[in-house]
Amino acid sequence: MRLVIAGGGTGGHLFPGIAIAEEFLALNPANEVLFVGTSHGIEARLLPKLGYPLALISASGVKGLGTAKKVLSAARMLYGYAQSRKILKEFKPDLVLGVGGYASAPLVMAARGMGIKSFIHEQNAFPGLANKLLGRFVERVFISMKGAEGFFPKNRTLMTGNPIRKEILWGFQERQQRATEAFSLLIFGGSAGAHRINTAVIEALPFLEGVKEKLRITHQTGEKDQALVRDAYRAAGFQAQVSSFIDNMSTAYGAADLVVCRAGATTIAEITACGKACVFIPFPYATDDHQRKNAESLVNEGAGFLIVEDDLSGEVLAKQLLELMEDPKRLAAVERNARSLAQLDAAQVIVTAMMEK
Numbered sequence: 454m455r456l457v458i459a460g461g462g463t464g465g466h467l468f469p470g471i472a473i474a475e476e477f478l479a480l481n482p483a484n485e486v487l488f489v490g491t492s493h494g495i496e497a498r499l500l501p502k503l504g505y506p507l508a509l510i511s512a513s514g515v516k517g518l519g520t521a522k523k524v525l526s527a528a529r530m531l532y533g534y535a536q537s538r539k540i541l542k543e544f545k546p547d548l549v550l551g552v553g554g555y556a557s558a559p560l561v562m563a564a565r566g567m568g569i570k571s572f573i574h575e576q577n578a579f580p581g582l583a584n585k586l587l588g589r590f591v592e593r594v595f596i597s598m599k600g601a602e603g604f605f606p607k608n609r610t611l612m613t614g615n616p617i618r619k620e621i622l623w624g625f626q627e628r629q630q631r632a633t634e635a636f637s638l639l640i641f642g643g644s645a646g647a648h649r650i651n652t653a654v655i656e657a658l659p660f661l662e663g664v665k666e667k668l669r670i671t672h673q674t675g676e677k678d679q680a681l682v683r684d685a686y687r688a689a690g691f692q693a694q695v696s697s698f699i700d701n702m703s704t705a706y707g708a709a710d711l712v713v714c715r716a717g718a719t720t721i722a723e724i725t726a727c728g729k730a731c732v733f734i735p736f737p738y739a740t741d742d743h744q745r746k747n748a749e750s751l752v753n754e755g756a757g758f759l760i761v762e763d764d765l766s767g768e769v770l771a772k773q774l775l776e777l778m779e780d781p782k783r784l785a786a787v788e789r790n791a792r793s794l795a796q797l798d799a800a801q802v803i804v805t806a807m808m809e810k
Contacts, residue, residue, distance in 0.1 A: 469719060489556050574597075642714065669692055755786065
């Protein structure tokens, strides 16, 4: 069988698609997967490294744009629709799955118009505009979080959870005991980093002076802030491994006693799969504030901590970190609660449901 996975733009859309591709290919060596995305998304950089074929189309968003830019974006979408039909005619897929992102809408609509079985996966508790529209036309909608079901036809919606890459599921090794007395802190802001988290951490360093000998920090900054953050740690005398992008997140999760990050749906899924305590700092400009809703879904279950960006400062962040460093029993309880929310078979459930239709 052949499967097209459309979408991307960010790791939050792409990584679940990769997990589904892994499951689909594992079922039968003869199966084939083609990703469809845009040239400016993370898929264009990452998928070739992983060995997945990728076709590119023209697409962009419309929300929050002025009239002239909306017209231009609509023109790109129409061109992307024509490109999608050409791709589908050449690849001849049996199934098409949209995972969100700009490329998802024209490809899924083209597939639907050509009579190809089409599905979408929604990672967030509050769906984006494209998936709200596509949900009316596809054969089944797969959702990851409670709350999303109200936006889609009830008889075609299935709660599956958010698929996790095998790199995370198989590679993660939970430490049974600490090798040292160091407290390991993992900080990241999504696949492109998060400037406000980066600057808040820098602002927090003076307040963490008293524990800097105990801290071991791994910090993914994104490309733009890497030098800034690295130099700040060095000047303050902190032990930190700073990188623009972490290739092996499994190892990074495994080493962490506490995580500080945004609250994208894929991050939420990975945090729960690894059973990690996390301080969430949601991106406040995410569509319909969905990252805050994502974080609150864990915090309400005693499975995480939340600092909204309006309240974020170096002092506030440092205070939260110090409290948790001094309370290992609380951290352990949060880890247990996080792990209890994990849905580890999401990719298998989605692939099985697509092939049954």
